[in-house]
Amino acid sequence: MTETDPLPDRPAPDNPQGKLVLLRHGETDWSRTGRHTGRTDIPLTPHGEALASAAGELVRGYDFRLVLSSPLERARRTAELAGLHADIDPLLVEWDYGGYEGRTTKDIRAELGYNWTAFEHGVIRGETPGETVEEVAARAPRGC
Numbered sequence: 001m002t003e004t005d006p007l008p009d010r011p012a013p014d015n016p017q018g019k020l021v022l023l024r025h026g027e028t029d030w031s032r033t034g035r036h037t038g039r040t041d042i043p044l045t046p047h048g049e050a051l052a053s054a055a056g057e058l059v060r061g062y063d064f065r066l067v068l069s070s071p072l073e074r075a076r077r078t079a080e081l082a083g084l085h086a087d088i089d090p091l092l093v094e095w096d097y098g099g100y101e102g103r104t105t106k107d108i109r110a111e112l113g114y115n116w117t118a119f120e121h122g123v124i125r126g127e128t129p130g131e132t133v134e135e136v137a138a139r140a141p142r143g144c
Contacts (some may be wrong), residue, residue, distance in 0.1 A: 020037055021059060026052035027075040034104045036118070038097040039128060041072050048074070052099060056082035068092055091139050098123040098130020 026048030030037040044052065059082060069075045069086035070093050079086040100108055100123045109116045123130035 015120045018065070021062065021064075023055055023059065023078065025072075025078040026050075026055075026081070028074055030102065034106070035102050036096045036100050036104070037074075038101050040070075040101055042074060044074055044077050049077070051077040052081035056084070059084070069093075070094055095136050096123075096128050096131040097126075098128055099126030100124065100130070101126060101128065 025031075026044045028042040028044055028048055029036060030040070030046065031040050031048075055078070064084070067079065067084045067086040069079045070087045070088050071088045075092075075094075076086065076088065095118070097103075097118065100118070104132060109144065119133050122132055
């Protein structure tokens with residue numbers, strides 16, 4: 001381990017062996033137009049369904065020990081079209097963007113007047129309370 005590289009040279013003895021494969025959901029109307037899509041349950045577009053099916057070709061032949069999905073339709077449908085039999089885990093639900101849900105980064109930055117990112121600056125309350133990046137990170141490992 002060096003000062004500029006915080007990762008150890010070898011995994012800890014209790015680290016599981018194997019690979020982690022993340023498959024993002026296919027295109028939705030909102031993702032296509034750059035809108036932040038957290039908890040709003042937007043379905044896949046026809047193009048998104050085609051992309052999800054094609055993603056199945058990329059993971060065919062993997063011997064997955066565990067497949068998990070967010071409970072939202074776009075994630076469940078992507079797994080289904082990719083040929084994966086996913087268990088639904090409510091802790092893996094997407095980030096709650098609060099008042100920035102459905103808005104583009106460009107529009108949010110224009111309103112705020114600075115180079116906003118959800119990771120650095122967070123979100124505001126809206127119809128839902130929103131989540132900090134720390135809250136998202138804290139619930140993610142519990143779902144795995």
